[in-house]
Amino acid sequence: MRRWIRWSAYTAATVLTLALAAAAAITIASQHLLARKYPVRPERLVRAPAPAVADAPRQARLLGCLSCHGDGLRGNRMFDEAGLGFIVAPNLPRLIRKRSDQQIAAAIRQGVGPDGRPLLVMPSALFSRLTDAQVSALIAWMRGLPAGGAPNLQRRLSLLGRITVLNGDMPRQPELLPLYRERMPPDLSPEHAPGHYIAATVCAECHGPDLSGGDRPHADFNSSWINPTPPAPDLAIAAAYDLAAFTRLMRTGVAPGERRLGMMSEVARDDLRLLTDAEIDALHRYLQARAAPRADP
Numbered sequence: 001m002r003r004w005i006r007w008s009a010y011t012a013a014t015v016l017t018l019a020l021a022a023a024a025a026i027t028i029a030s031q032h033l034l035a036r037k038y039p040v041r042p043e044r045l046v047r048a049p050a051p052a053v054a055d056a057p058r059q060a061r062l063l064g065c066l067s068c069h070g071d072g073l074r075g076n077r078m079f080d081e082a083g084l085g086f087i088v089a090p091n092l093p094r095l096i097r098k099r100s101d102q103q104i105a106a107a108i109r110q111g112v113g114p115d116g117r118p119l120l121v122m123p124s125a126l127f128s129r130l131t132d133a134q135v136s137a138l139i140a141w142m143r144g145l146p147a148g149g150a151p152n153l154q155r156r157l158s159l160l161g162r163i164t165v166l167n168g169d170m171p172r173q174p175e176l177l178p179l180y181r182e183r184m185p186p187d188l189s190p191e192h193a194p195g196h197y198i199a200a201t202v203c204a205e206c207h208g209p210d211l212s213g214g215d216r217p218h219a220d221f222n223s224s225w226i227n228p229t230p231p232a233p234d235l236a237i238a239a240a241y242d243l244a245a246f247t248r249l250m251r252t253g254v255a256p257g258e259r260r261l262g263m264m265s266e267v268a269r270d271d272l273r274l275l276t277d278a279e280i281d282a283l284h285r286y287l288q289a290r291a292a293p294r295a296d297p
């Protein structure tokens with residue numbers, strides 16, 4: 001009997017030691033990845049014309065800045081409930097007083113913080129496709145927002161959160177930039193430029209870098225094993241919609257056959273409803289052209 005107790009104690013101690021060693025290894029390895037410094041290219045910025053700055057709040061809605069950074073971009077804690085620790089989408093009006101325009105633009109389009117470290121969850125790989133004019137307008141608008149709200153906390157990752165960094169489920173944004181460059185949706189023709197741009201910068205967040213379906217890798221977070229949501233389909237599906245049905249989906253989230261969808265209906269009601277008629281028309285025409293069979297060059 002005594003012997004049995006002693007062996008149990010040994011086993012428990014061994015298991016505990018191994019668990020602590022594994023936790024330490026995970027912490028050290030993920031810290032190593034998160035502390036890596038990435039080189040930053042100089043950003044080309046322009047003087048944003050007043051109408052573009054006036055339209056920036058709408059653009060920020062469409063691009064999801066407000067969904068993650070909260071109303072007025074005053075900051076938001078993310079993933080609290082998923083056991084990942086928390087990631088802070090910072091209070092931007094407060095934070096950017098300490099940042100140069102170059103640093104803000106590099107965070108948005110290159111996924112690096114002011115110290116050259118990689119950003120997490122902020123979909124910079126997707127935003128690397130934003131034009132100089134649009135980024136400049138967003139920055140000018142953010143500079144004019146009233147600073148208030150709570151001070152920024154540092155992100156804090158749990159062990160589970162660190163595992164998602166190691167296995168790539170929570171990608172370091174600079175690592176995804178090449179993928180978003182290579183898998184740009186085909187631009188087809190100058191006539192389709194406006195629709196192509198919206199598809200590549202707004203829809204691609206969930207429907208995948210080249211719109212062929214948003215399985216993985218996802219720009220911000222591959223939630224497959226923590227929060228399984230159905231993947232967004234290849235946008236070839238939009239070719240089956242006529243303009244009226246497409247407009248209805250964008251404005252209300254209701255799909256043909258009175259279907260209410262999951263995340264798609266939510267993002268339509270929250271954000272996509274702000275697309276103008278002209279934008280919806282351009283997007284629809286682009287998606288139809290993209291789905292049409294093409295002769296190989």
Ligand code: HEC
Binds near residue numbers: 089120
């Ligand atoms: C999917 C959620 C999400 C979206 C969408 C998003 N952000 Fe972020 N953003 C974050 C998170 C999270 C961080 C902090 C990342 C970190 O600490 O690693 C961040 C960081 C930033 C930073 C860096 C701040 C610094 O440290 O210098 C800027 C600037 C920024 N976001 C601007 C924007 C703008 C502008 C948009 C829209 C074009 C946007 N974000 C959209 C989640 C998001």
Ligand code: HEC
Binds near residue numbers: 206230231237265
């Ligand atoms: C935040 C993520 C997200 C964004 C952004 C997004 N979608 Fe979706 N979309 C989804 C998901 C997920 C589905 C699958 C249905 C569901 O679960 O809601 C979907 C489904 C669809 C469908 C198929 C609906 C059907 O008939 O079943 C169409 C068409 C579509 N999206 C168009 C678009 C277009 C166009 C854009 C850009 C303007 C866009 N989506 C942006 C997530 C998104």
